[in-house]
Amino acid sequence: MSDEPVTITAYPDGPLLVRGAARIVDAAGNAVERRRRTVALCRCGLSSIKPFCDGTHKAAGFRTDE
Template identity: 65%
Template sequence: MNPSTITAYPNGPLLVRGPFELQGEDGERIPQHRRTIALCRCGLSAIKPLCDGSHKAAGFRTD
């Protein structure tokens, strides 16, 4: 089994690849429909913790 990886996408989300389990604030498991997901870093996504692309319109930038 390959390890999970988290990659910070420049000026965008965190890409999570590989086997993982995602939990919400309440500890409940969030169903996984893909092997790769994008987690919001800008705080503007309407579907947090997942990215919906809001960072692009907001001009989100990272170092």
């Protein structure tokens, strides 16, 4: 991992955007392969490419608390 800062931004009614060299693991503790420096993680639970966001939240009407 590099020394670059990691930021996680929660987008209103959308995904978590992860920037930087964060290590992402699944429920079993296995590393999830990242192919990009910035990735969007699903918060609605409906993505077909979990843990990553595929935009399904828009059609589903997913809303976050204000």
